[in-house]
Amino acid sequence: MRKLNFSAGPCIMPVEVLEEIRDNIVDFEGHGLSLIENSHRHKYYDDVHNEAIQLMKELLNIPDGYSVLFLGGGATLTFAMIPMNFRGEGQSADYVLSGAWAKKAWSDADKLGRTNIVFDGKENGYTVLPDPASVKPSKDSAYLHITSNETIGGLQWKNWPETGTVPLICDMSSDIMSREIPVDKFSMIYGGVQKNLGPAGAAFMIIKDDLLERSPDSLPAYLNFKLHASKNAMYNTPPVFTIWAVKLFLQWVKKNGGVPEMKRRADQKSTLLYNAIDGSDGFYVSPVDPRFRSTMNVVFRLKDENLEKEFLAESEKEGMMFLKGHRSVGGCRASIYNAMPVEMVKTLADFMKSFSKKRG
């Protein structure tokens, strides 16, 4: 039996995609060699690379004037590359501290230069987000950075701030492709692909061309977004296996109704779990302000740690994996990314109900 994979990342993959990889890993589309032993400058790979980029543009409705890249280093390297490329001499950069990932993005920018914190969710234990209308860039800001979905805390922005002429940059690692986004509001959208687009090994970046103009030539080659964009993300050997799998994942999204259908499923799946939490008479508690509850990472707690341990052990016996919350916050977390079938979430919701009846 396939396990029910509630991992926060690397994420569950569609079985069809895994099967397609299996069927092609030795002999890629009948060409007599594997894609991962093929030159990345050869047509077989080139087609895969460009198709992955094209599918990102198509599925996310990315307007003209943006470059799409897949690069190694994950979202984490991107945290540092953003200020290196886009914060000019003497400028500051604005950050919204909404949780663990936003803080990491801010921390790298702060090590490298001047930052300004426009909102810090600390006093509420990172369980609320600011009203987007209240989020305004400061005067000498190079850009304003937000994190669309806090994977550990389980919070998600539902509306976007207006930053005027100051570029808005967003880490969408854990909810990309799960809802429609007004790409033109953003100058850059990025994230690791292993949460909602494929296996680990690459980050995606969607960058407005006028922002790319800021990348200084003084940067080391790999750290320069403009250089990568000018080479169609093939300046060096790309993570070919990962990008191939992302391409297959995106084809699966397209075949399954695209982003609107992913959004419908995300709403349906998260509602199943939040209803189980809210209908449990306090047996399960969601720490997150209901206005900002994530549709991707559903975080909840039980009355005490012993009960949580029992819950995790029993659910694992029934094939439900990785429901333990992040070590920094404890509790439980169900990550229900795009490839998670509704039926698996129903199984968890039913399990939650029967467990609370037994122990409540």
Ligand SMILES: *Cc1c(COP(=O)(O)O)cnc(C)c1O
């Ligand atoms: C996982 C995650 C990251 C880090 O991604 P890596 O690709 O592992 O560097 C950054 N931001 C968010 C929101 C994440 O969920």
